[in-house]
Amino acid sequence: MAPRKTSREWNAAEYHRLSAPQFQWGQRVLNQLHLRGDECVLDAGCGTGKLTRLxxxxxxxxxxVALDLSRNMVRHAQLNLVPDFDDRSSFVAADxxxxxxxxxxxxxFSTASFHWVLDHDGLFRNLYEALRPAGWLHAQCGGGPNLASLRQRVCALSQTAEFLNWLGKFPEPWFFSDAEGAASRLRAAGFEHIETGIEQATFTVPSGQEFQQYLRTFVLHRHLELLPxxxxxxxFVQKLADQSARDNPQWALDYWRLNLRAHKSA
Ligand SMILES: C[S@@+](CC[C@H](N)C(=O)[O-])C[C@H]1O[C@@H](n2cnc3c(N)ncnc32)[C@H](O)[C@@H]1O
Known part of the structure; x- marks a missing residue:
C-alpha cells in the first residue's frame, strides 16, 4: 500500500502543557542573543509562542513575526500573545x-523546528533571502544522533506484522543533520561567520503515562496518523513504553541538539 500523506497539524494544547524541555533549551538559545531591542525578528516554527513571548x-x-506550518500552533500563539503584544507581533501560517x-x-530565531524540514539546502536559502543585509540566524534543532535509540525501536516495531501495512514503508519525517553538513549547507546558501555544533540533551520523562503522551504529541504524531x-x-505507543520501562533509567529520551549561528553579509 502506498504511504498516506500525513497532515501538518500538532496538538497545540498538549504541546503547550508538556513542552518544558523544549522551553528550557529555547531559553538557553534566546539568552545568547545580543539584541539592541528594536529589531524585527522572525520566530521560525513558533509553536504555541512560549519563546516568542520571551x-x-x-x-x-x-x-x-511568529510563523508556523501548523494552524493550531499559530492560533494558540496568537491567542497567547495578542493581548500583550498586539502592536508588535504578527502571525503567519506558512511553510x-x-x-x-x-x-x-x-x-x-528558531528552536526545535528545522529537523521537521527535510530539505535543509532549500530551507537555508529561504532563510538567507528573508534576512536583510547583515541579518543574523540563531537557531537550534534536533541533530546528529538525535533520538537514535528510540528511532531504532520505532523502525523495528514498524516492521512487525501488526504495523507493517501502514508504517512499513513510511520514511522518517525528520532530517537530523550533523554539524559539518549544516555548516556547508549554510555556506552554500550564502551565509558567513558560521558556527555549528552538536550537544547532548537527554531528557527523562517523569512517568510511563507521560512518556506515552509525550511520544504521541512530540515525536510520533506523523506515524500515528497513518494507523487506522x-x-x-x-x-504502538504502549509497546514502546513497555520497552522503555525495561531500560535503566526508564523513560529516557536520547535527545541531541544542533546549534546554528550565521550571518548575511552587510
Ligand atoms: C517542537 S515544535 C517547536 C516550537 C517552538 N519553537 C518551541 O521551541 O517550543 C516544532 C514546530 O515546528 C513547526 N514546523 C514543522 N515543520 C514546519 C515547516 N515546514 N514550516 C514551518 N513550521 C514547521 C511545527 O508545526 C511545530 O510547531
Missing amino acids: LLENLPRGRV LAALPFRNCFDGI TDALRAA
Missing part, C-alpha cells in the same frame, strides 16, 4: 520550505 519581551521597541519573505528581518484505529495507535 523574544518580544527582549525587543521592547522591536517586532516579531519554511516556501518562505514568503525577502529582505524583511534583522534576525531569525485508536487501538493500533494505543498499541
Whole structure:
C-alpha cells in the first residue's frame, strides 16, 4: 500500500502543557542573543509562542513575526500573545520550505523546528533571502544522533506484522543533520561567520503515562496518523513504553541538539 500523506497539524494544547524541555533549551538559545531591542525578528516554527513571548519581551521597541506550518500552533500563539503584544507581533501560517519573505528581518530565531524540514539546502536559502543585509540566524534543532535509540525501536516495531501495512514503508519525517553538513549547507546558501555544533540533551520523562503522551504529541504524531484505529495507535505507543520501562533509567529520551549561528553579509 502506498504511504498516506500525513497532515501538518500538532496538538497545540498538549504541546503547550508538556513542552518544558523544549522551553528550557529555547531559553538557553534566546539568552545568547545580543539584541539592541528594536529589531524585527522572525520566530521560525513558533509553536504555541512560549519563546516568542520571551523574544518580544527582549525587543521592547522591536517586532516579531511568529510563523508556523501548523494552524493550531499559530492560533494558540496568537491567542497567547495578542493581548500583550498586539502592536508588535504578527502571525503567519506558512511553510519554511516556501518562505514568503525577502529582505524583511534583522534576525531569525528558531528552536526545535528545522529537523521537521527535510530539505535543509532549500530551507537555508529561504532563510538567507528573508534576512536583510547583515541579518543574523540563531537557531537550534534536533541533530546528529538525535533520538537514535528510540528511532531504532520505532523502525523495528514498524516492521512487525501488526504495523507493517501502514508504517512499513513510511520514511522518517525528520532530517537530523550533523554539524559539518549544516555548516556547508549554510555556506552554500550564502551565509558567513558560521558556527555549528552538536550537544547532548537527554531528557527523562517523569512517568510511563507521560512518556506515552509525550511520544504521541512530540515525536510520533506523523506515524500515528497513518494507523487506522485508536487501538493500533494505543498499541504502538504502549509497546514502546513497555520497552522503555525495561531500560535503566526508564523513560529516557536520547535527545541531541544542533546549534546554528550565521550571518548575511552587510
Ligand atoms: C517542537 S515544535 C517547536 C516550537 C517552538 N519553537 C518551541 O521551541 O517550543 C516544532 C514546530 O515546528 C513547526 N514546523 C514543522 N515543520 C514546519 C515547516 N515546514 N514550516 C514551518 N513550521 C514547521 C511545527 O508545526 C511545530 O510547531
